[in-house]
Amino acid sequence: MALPDYEAWAIFAAVARHGSFTAAAKELNLSKPTISKAITRLEQSLGTVLFHRTSRKISLSTAGRSLLPHAQQIAHDGETAMEAARDTTHLLRGQVRMAAPLSYGLSHLAPVIAGFMTKYPEITVDVQLSDARIDLVEEGFDLAVRIAALPDSSLRAIKLRRIERHFVAASAYLERRGKPEHPSQLSEHDCFIYSNLPTPEIWHLTGPTGATVSVQPKCRLRTNNGTLELASLIAGHGISNLPDFLIEEYLANGQLTRILHDWHFEPIDLNIVLPPSALRPARVNALVDHLRDKLR
Template identity: 50%
Template sequence: MRLPDFEAWAIFAAVVEHRSFTDAAKALSVSKATVSKAVTRLEQHLDTSLFSRTSRRLALTESGKRLADHAQRIMAEGVAAEEAAHDETADLSGVVRLGAPMTFGLLRIAPLIAQFTRQNPLVDVDLHLSDAHIDIIEMGLDATIRIADMPDSSLRARRLADVTLHVVASPAYLAERGRPNHPSDLGSHDCLCYSNATTPDIWRFSGPGEQNVVVQVRSRITVNSGEAMLPALREGVGIARLPDFIVGDALAAGDVEEILADWRAPPFGLHLVTPPSRLRPARVDALLDFITRHHGCRKMNDHV
């Protein structure tokens, strides 16, 4: 059996990451000719073109796009294996690249990162905050926090907790427009919707007697940040569904009130997601275990 050309796959992954033969060569500390020969060798072995090359532009072919993830995983596995071997005899050090949703990251993850880096002075953390769905393989992240129902995929995940959504409105809004008593009443109200949801204006509820209700709401404001709904919510613009970590303080202060208390939106899972490989540098495992302990999570042992 012929062994795979691991060097060529790794160099292909570097070109994909840097989108340039020249930049990949600099990153790998090799010549541009070495990069070019490796990619050509891989193309000949696979009997397909991986890049469309012009004097001004380098773009992946359809075959290249399909194989890019495989190449990046091969590269990541090799790096992780070497770092794991090194970490057995070395103190925790290096960079951990972590993603998280914007508001949850600011409120819950950033404080943990501060504690962790103080306790581990040789570890640096590159924290990427975004409410958009991100590809952790393409972005080169070691892990990311996701608040969502996880689809089937090759990624690994540990479920940190359920995230309960509260249906809330300001006292002023309820005094002016009335208090909904059933989810179907929401159809005649103004609502604030989260645009990163699959169907922002479709709200699902379960309630007494195992009833399930689906309501299409009218969105006065649609926004890709739950925290950005708070000013409009306090001003009485509409009704919103928000998790406790965003709306908890407003509820406690009486700025908003929970409505439809007997009805619950399906809970979302708070997940810690990593690439498929079980091989991770010790510094990554240390940070993930630190987050796990502070969220009362179970160990990572299941796939999604």
């Protein structure tokens, strides 16, 4: 019985991740012909086409999409075994890919990553910042930092801390338009809507007695990034609700004022999210431990 072509499976995973033979060759430090021959060899052994090729691009075939998770697992297990061997020398190296929200990444994650790079000079870090939800396994990420009430899934989650969201406005706006005393009054005010909420146009709030209310705010600004709202908030153009890490500085210096103190959204958490497998390269565990220590 012939052994599986582990190298070809790992190369398949790399090509699928990059969508390019050239980029995969660069990452793996192999020649482009070697990459092409490995894919051809794997396709012949499987009796199916993995990629559709044109002069301009490649794309996964139906069979390729169905087989990709197996290739990713093979590549992952191989990297984990190599990392375990390196552990014996106490030298961690290689790349860790992580995703994080844009605003939080810029305001809080950046110095933490800098500290990690100082601590582990042989580990390279690929950080992708976006407020869009990404698929860790399909897109080849080792971990993600997420701010959300996580749905049940096969992903592993490590809760770091609770994130509080507060209603805020500038004093100039409140002096001009008045301060709302109940969420129902938000329909009469200019509000900023964060479009990545589950129901951005309808706000579901819980009050001091546990009573709930759903309101449809009057939209003056709609965006998928909370940081963008800050300049317009400070300029007195409306009311928004934002996570504590974005507004703590502006509350402290008086540029923004909290309102509707007793009303809040469903709680959300700051989480580290990991693929389902309990086996991870030691370099990934090192970053997880560093984030857990610094972001709590």
